Amino acid sequence: MNVYIDPDGREAGDVGGSQSLRAQLRLRELILAGALAPGARIAEVALVERIGVSRTPIRAALLRLEQEGLLQALPGGGYAVRVFSEREVADAIELRGTLEGLSARLAAERGAPAEALAQAGAALDEIDAVLRHSALDDAQWQRYVAANELFHHLLHGMAGSAVVARELERVVRLPFASPSAFVVQQAHAPQARDMLIVAQDQHRQVLDAIARREGARAEAILREHARIAQRNLREAMAAPLPGRAPGVRLVVPEATLPEPAAEATAAPRRRGRPRKDAAVP
Known part of the structure; x- marks a missing residue:
């Protein structure tokens, strides 16, 4: 038996927020229950069918769970279940x-x-x-x-x-x-x-x-x-x-922790002229 108490158990102020919150809570539950394997890539379409909301709240939930640390952004787009x-x-x-x-x-x-x-x-x-x-x-x-x-x-x-x-x-x-x-x-x-x-x-x-x-x-x-x-x-x-x-x-x-991909952790590269103190090749 495993019990997790949800820290976000508050009501959202609008329908969109309610859907996003519902998706977030359900997705967290799936991860912690082992329904989504560690390191597994998250498929948005499958989550839409499984949770019963549209892709917009699913994407909001994925972003929030990345911020919480349960998911990792992948270099080519999308998310995977994190390993800690x-x-x-x-x-x-x-x-x-x-x-x-x-x-x-x-x-x-x-x-x-x-x-x-x-x-x-x-x-x-x-x-x-x-x-x-x-x-x-x-x-x-x-x-x-x-x-x-x-x-x-x-x-x-x-x-x-x-x-x-x-x-x-x-x-x-x-x-x-x-x-x-x-x-x-x-x-x-x-x-x-x-x-x-x-x-x-x-x-x-x-x-x-x-x-x-x-x-x-x-x-x-x-x-x-x-x-x-x-x-x-x-x-x-x-x-x-x-x-x-x-x-x-x-x-x-x-x-045994796998090394994260460099692209997934690197800061986004800025466009435009290089800084004056940047190294010149």
């Missing part, structure tokens, strides 16, 4: 931990709204209710993921900083960087529930630190909290390839 190195994913998780730590410190120093603290506490109460079960079935895992995502979302807004909240929104959209991206990969591991109990204790501690206006403590706890996601990544990668969840198959060890 384990280091890239680890760096994205580290970046989320750094930004969440900053957000928690600012929230503590500036004073978080009482309503936000209460809502975050209610989300943690929901997690406590899940963890009272000695064994978690699929429904309980989904409850955990939903409450965990809500808690982190509330944390992101406590600092009262539109800049930090915007950057956090961007980083959690990076492939596999969301707070619950690898949690469910370990759902059937013997130590899975114990790991969640440790993470929940960190949730409670950071909320307590913010309420007590202890900025340095809040930041340190969330930086350490990201280490659990790093461990989940390592354990997911250690599983035999056939047993990995489909989305994790997009992640490969650094040594």
Whole structure:
């Protein structure tokens, strides 16, 4: 079982936007579910038939998913499903931990709204209710993921900083960087529930630190909290390839990552007269 919480679950303001959003969400789902193979070229016509929208929203969705990092633009046009190195994913998780730590410190120093603290506490109460079960079935895992995502979302807004909240929104959209991206990969591991109990204790501690206006403590706890996601990544990668969840198959060890085509990563060449400092052949 694999669960991904969509960060874009908001309504579009017009029909065209709704179609583009629908195409984007469905295409992301297909990629993370393994329906589109890593490195596979994306065929627009096939997506039109599969998703049931016209080519215009499909193209908008492809562009957006390239910006998110799930797709790679090809030199001759079109897109392919990206393959990620384990280091890239680890760096994205580290970046989320750094930004969440900053957000928690600012929230503590500036004073978080009482309503936000209460809502975050209610989300943690929901997690406590899940963890009272000695064994978690699929429904309980989904409850955990939903409450965990809500808690982190509330944390992101406590600092009262539109800049930090915007950057956090961007980083959690990076492939596999969301707070619950690898949690469910370990759902059937013997130590899975114990790991969640440790993470929940960190949730409670950071909320307590913010309420007590202890900025340095809040930041340190969330930086350490990201280490659990790093461990989940390592354990997911250690599983035999056939047993990995489909989305994790997009992640490969650094040594096996294919080199990207130079044309796909190079900056577009400008036309016109050369710069004065350009080398002359």
